Amino acid sequence: MRSGPVARIGWAVLLTVLYLFLLAPVIIVFIESFDTSTYLRFPPQGFSLEPYRQVFANPDFQAGLKVSAVTAATTTLLALLCGVPAALALTRLRFRGRGAVEAAFLSPLLVPNIVLGLALLILFAPIPLTDTYWGLILAHLGVTIPYVVRTVTAALAGADPRAEEAAATLGAGPFTVFRRVTLPAIRPGLFSGGIIAFLLSFDETVISLFVSGHTVRPLPVAVLQYVEYRSDPSIAALSVCLVLLSVVAVVLVERGLGLRRSLRP
Amino acid sequence: MADQPAAPARAGYLRLAGLTKVFPGEGGPQGAAVAGIDLEVAHGELLAVLGPSGCGKSTTLRMIAGLIEPSAGTVEVGGRDITRLPVHRRDMGVVFQSYALFPHLDVFRNVAFGLEMRKTAKSEVRTRVARALDLVRLGHLGDRRVSQLSGGQQQRVALARALVIEPAVLLLDEPLSNLDAQLRGAMRDEIRRIHDETGITTVFVTHDQREALSMADRVAVMNAGRVEQLGTPEEVYERPSGRFTAEFVGRANLLPGTVTATHGAGGGAGAEVAIPGLGTVRATGDAVTPEGRATVMLRPHRITLRAAGKADAGPRGTVLSAGYSGEVIGYRVRAAHDGPELEVEHPAGAGTAFGPGAEVLIGWDDAAPRLVADDGDPA
Structure with missing residues (x-):
């Protein structure tokens, strides 16, 4: 396509405006996170690192961070342990009802989280699993496994099943084939799936709101309850920390995908 | 080999x-x-x-x-x-x-x-x-x-x-x-x-x-x-x-005809088969049906074509098409006027090349014709 300088400048302006629009909330939150004021308002009144100190000193946030980290890590591990065999079965085996199983694995994505949260609350309350780590992890598994199944299925589709057969003919038993041939081939997909699962679990608010309580309260729920009563710059500082965590994770995913590309030129 | x-x-x-x-x-x-x-x-x-x-x-x-x-x-x-x-x-x-x-x-x-x-x-x-x-x-x-x-x-x-x-x-x-x-x-x-x-x-x-x-x-x-x-x-x-096998392993003309005589047995078995347009062909093999029918296989490169003079005896044909492919020329030849269509291959550059419509005499290696069981399963 031929494009003159006018068209190019037009594009640049359009893209800049678009990105500014998308990033505006993040930029405002970033600026606000250094404010000296006692409540959130724009423009800021001064510059200070005090909001960040408050975040790290807040016992609710500390407890929430711990709950979220433990939940997200366990959820990620279990989601991979369930999702990888599921993806393997769905791509490598032909069995009756395969389509139904695949649909079942992806169906949590179709149900609004608020409905899922309510349903889980009704289900968990009498057991009782509400306000426990396991309840939270179980709830998060429902929304993370579909993503792991998706990413690993995509990675498996790109791996040559004949290579697995070749390994078997060379004397590798089924588990060795998986460890030595299948796993290296799907490692980027596994990596991406794992990070996506971690982020989803770490960020998950709606379902957590239903199944968590005062003892086991993940960070997003703690944040939500904090802003119900107060809104000061420390909440902006916390948001900046969470955004940075996500950015780091996305960069890792990108590098994971880049790794796959370099393996299969 | x-x-x-x-x-x-x-x-x-x-x-x-x-x-x-x-x-x-x-x-x-x-x-x-x-x-x-x-x-x-x-x-x-x-x-x-x-x-x-x-x-x-x-x-x-x-x-x-x-x-x-x-x-x-x-x-x-x-x-x-x-x-x-x-x-x-x-x-x-x-x-x-x-x-x-x-x-x-x-x-x-x-x-x-x-x-x-x-x-x-x-x-x-x-x-x-x-x-x-x-x-x-x-x-x-x-x-x-x-x-x-x-x-x-x-x-x-x-x-x-x-x-x-x-x-x-x-x-x-x-x-x-x-x-x-x-x-x-x-x-x-x-x-x-x-x-x-x-x-x-x-x-x-x-x-x-x-x-x-x-x-x-x-x-x-x-x-x-x-x-x-x-x-x-x-x-x-x-x-x-x-x-x-005849058609899948290499190319073959498969010509059905009526058996007029058989001789020998086992490896030396053979038969004479009357094929419309080509006359009587002597072929090796023993694949003859009880009704006295047989199919003769002739590989395209074992068939020879010569320019036909008025006085020449033997099966005649008309060249339908000629295709040059470097090493060989592939002809399609109609035997007689209503006989079978034959595939023929000649080494390119050896002997005369024929164009479509040319009248030719059709000959073949004596050892070439071979009886093939017609299992009715074309390749």
């Missing part, structure tokens, strides 16, 4: 008996992908399984390898029944059509994989991998990544990887079909040389009759899940048992 020993001392090293595969959803014995194959391969023999796509040849190979479980029948190697043995305990070297190399390992590690599985000592792995890479003439590329290799080199790595474990049987699934024409010719000779150097019993599957004829000690022609004919390349080409 003509006098390959068809049955050396150690016959039946690899033995398939009644090997059958019916895939789920393909009901009935008619729909079987492989319908009861009996085959014996001698120790050190190179057998080609030749057939069109979908004839069951790859399925057969995969059943020998243990990658597909047979519905019925047995696979034996060296007198041992391995039908129920899982693939990783079978000791088969397999080269796949797509090569199926391990993309995350370098050439050396690819080749060493089978030895690692056998827990071979490190120093021995090094010498044996080096020897295998030398055998396929890739000795200098051990530390390359697989993705840096050309198709032909990947093929050689796959071959080295299968050979290094010194398998009981080497299985090649369409090993040359992903290579370009020039490379294919070179690899054909290469595989034959490697086979002769190692003496490994080899079965290779192909749809290319030239590959099968030029490389194999014996050829098993497969069609619709069955072995149509098993024989040396010369037998399969010169004395096809049926219409399918």
Whole structure:
């Protein structure tokens, strides 16, 4: 396509405006996170690192961070342990009802989280699993496994099943084939799936709101309850920390995908 | 190539008996992908399984390898029944059509994989991998990544990887079909040389009759899940048992006629067959129906054409078309006015070239006509 300088400048302006629009909330939150004021308002009144100190000193946030980290890590591990065999079965085996199983694995994505949260609350309350780590992890598994199944299925589709057969003919038993041939081939997909699962679990608010309580309260729920009563710059500082965590994770995913590309030129 | 020993001392090293595969959803014995194959391969023999796509040849190979479980029948190697043995305990070297190399390992590690599985000592792995890479003439590329290799080199790595474990049987699934024409010719000779150097019993599957004829000690022609004919390349080409083999292995004119006389028996059997438009043809073979009908096979390159003078006797014909293809000229000739249409091949540059409409005298090698059972199953 031929494009003159006018068209190019037009594009640049359009893209800049678009990105500014998308990033505006993040930029405002970033600026606000250094404010000296006692409540959130724009423009800021001064510059200070005090909001960040408050975040790290807040016992609710500390407890929430711990709950979220433990939940997200366990959820990620279990989601991979369930999702990888599921993806393997769905791509490598032909069995009756395969389509139904695949649909079942992806169906949590179709149900609004608020409905899922309510349903889980009704289900968990009498057991009782509400306000426990396991309840939270179980709830998060429902929304993370579909993503792991998706990413690993995509990675498996790109791996040559004949290579697995070749390994078997060379004397590798089924588990060795998986460890030595299948796993290296799907490692980027596994990596991406794992990070996506971690982020989803770490960020998950709606379902957590239903199944968590005062003892086991993940960070997003703690944040939500904090802003119900107060809104000061420390909440902006916390948001900046969470955004940075996500950015780091996305960069890792990108590098994971880049790794796959370099393996299969 | 003509006098390959068809049955050396150690016959039946690899033995398939009644090997059958019916895939789920393909009901009935008619729909079987492989319908009861009996085959014996001698120790050190190179057998080609030749057939069109979908004839069951790859399925057969995969059943020998243990990658597909047979519905019925047995696979034996060296007198041992391995039908129920899982693939990783079978000791088969397999080269796949797509090569199926391990993309995350370098050439050396690819080749060493089978030895690692056998827990071979490190120093021995090094010498044996080096020897295998030398055998396929890739000795200098051990530390390359697989993705840096050309198709032909990947093929050689796959071959080295299968050979290094010194398998009981080497299985090649369409090993040359992903290579370009020039490379294919070179690899054909290469595989034959490697086979002769190692003496490994080899079965290779192909749809290319030239590959099968030029490389194999014996050829098993497969069609619709069955072995149509098993024989040396010369037998399969010169004395096809049926219409399918005649047409699939090389090109053939198949001419139905009425038997006027038969003579001899067994290998020396022959018959005279009256073919409309060509007169009486003397053919070898004994494929004559009880009603006295027979089909004569004439290979296109065994037919000769001469310019027809007014006084010349013998079958005549009219050239319908002529196609130049470098080495040969392919003619289509109508025998008499209403006789059969013949395919004829002449070496280009030798003798006269004929244009469409030319009147010609049709002749053939006396030894060329061959009776072929007409199983009514055109290729």
